[in-house]
Amino acid sequence: MLHRSVYLVAGAPLTDAVWLQAATLATGGPASHRSAAHLFGLIDSPPSRPEITIDATGSVRAPFILHRSGDLLSRDRTSVNGVATTNATRTLIDLGSVVRSDTLETALERALLARVTTLDRLLRRFFELAAKGRPGIAAMRALLVERDPTLAAAESDLETLLFKILRDGGLPAPMRQFEVMVAGHIFRLDAAYPQLMIFIEGDGFGVHSSRGSFERDRSLNRRSTLGAQRNRHR
Numbered sequence: 001m002l003h004r005s006v007y008l009v010a011g012a013p014l015t016d017a018v019w020l021q022a023a024t025l026a027t028g029g030p031a032s033h034r035s036a037a038h039l040f041g042l043i044d045s046p047p048s049r050p051e052i053t054i055d056a057t058g059s060v061r062a063p064f065i066l067h068r069s070g071d072l073l074s075r076d077r078t079s080v081n082g083v084a085t086t087n088a089t090r091t092l093i094d095l096g097s098v099v100r101s102d103t104l105e106t107a108l109e110r111a112l113l114a115r116v117t118t119l120d121r122l123l124r125r126f127f128e129l130a131a132k133g134r135p136g137i138a139a140m141r142a143l144l145v146e147r148d149p150t151l152a153a154a155e156s157d158l159e160t161l162l163f164k165i166l167r168d169g170g171l172p173a174p175m176r177q178f179e180v181m182v183a184g185h186i187f188r189l190d191a192a193y194p195q196l197m198i199f200i201e202g203d204g205f206g207v208h209s210s211r212g213s214f215e216r217d218r219s220l221n222r223r224s225t226l227g228a229q230r231n232r233h234r
Contacts, residue, residue, distance in 0.1 A: 016046060017083060023050035024084045027060045030077050031085040032067060033094050039080040040088050040116055042107035043099070053086065053094070067094070071129060088116035089125050097136030102164065104139055109160045112153035119149050152176045159190050162202040166191070174200065 020031055020039075031039060032053035038046040049065050056070035076090040086094065088111050096104050111117050123144060130137050146167065154160040155177065166174065178192035178199070191200040 017081060020046075020050045021083045023052055023062070023064050026062055027052050027054050027058075027064065027066070029054035029058075029060075029066075029084075030072075031083055032091065033065070033098050036080075036085045036091040037095050037107055039083060039085050040091065040111065041114065042088070042091070042095075042110045043103065047098075051098075076125075089121050092117065092122060093126055093129055093140055094136060096139035101139050101142065102161075105143055105164065106157050106160050108143055108147075109154040110157075113155060119144075119147070148173050155190075156202070158202040162191060162200065166200075 020035055024031055029052045030036070031050065033051040034043060034047040035051040037043045047065060049063065051065040051067070052062075053067045053069050053072055054060050055072075056068045058068065060066065072086070072090070076086050078085060078087040085091070092104070092108055092111060095107055099107075108122075112119065126137075126140060126144065130141070151173065154163060159176075163173070163176075172193075174191035174193050176191060178189045178194060180187050180189065189199045190202050192198065
């Protein structure tokens with residue numbers, strides 16, 4: 001028996017996903033906040049205990065991180081790999097109450113890139129939930145105010161960090177994934193101020209499978225930048 005009235009078939013593997021599913025069955029509520037974000041791949045690590053949202057009037061007592069909500073609608077719910085969870089839109093709004101702003105921004109960019117939500121969907125649900133004093137609302141509001149809806153989603157966590165550094169430095173938002181053509185090949189640059197002929201790439205060895213791959217990418221970036229400069233002066 002995993003929890004009251006929740007059993008595991010003998011011999012079945014007891015994974016993190018099974019523990020989380022057992023928590024949703026024991027409480028009747030979906031995984032939420034960091035547990036839901038981890039299920040969607042929006043954060044890298046789950047919380048120390050399953051994080052579950054239950055009804056505001058519920059009397060559940062369990063060894064989990066419980067959040068009570070009176071505005072969790074059926075459309076806020078979905079499932080991932082058989083685990084009942086809040087959907088990505090609701091998860092992002094809730095997540096702001098339990099993580100730092102930089103973690104929330106990374107989660108937002110990951111969600112947009114994976115297309116598990118959209119800015120339009122997020123904005124609509126945000127304004128429905130943005131009651132005064134609601135936990136996490138201020139953090140999400142700050143991100144939505146700052147983010148240009150015409151910008152493409154960041155394609156890596158490193159890009160998200162790059163844009164945050166530029167923003168914190170008081171610089172205007174650059175164009176993301178800007179395309180240039182060099183010798184018949186199209187290159188995409190992480191960030192660009194085309195009129196100023198300034199291109200910025202966020203590079204880390206960790207995203208490359210080998211040193212050779214990393215060096216080849218550096219060579220391509222130099223070619224794309226030089227090609228753009230030549231085109232500019234013609």
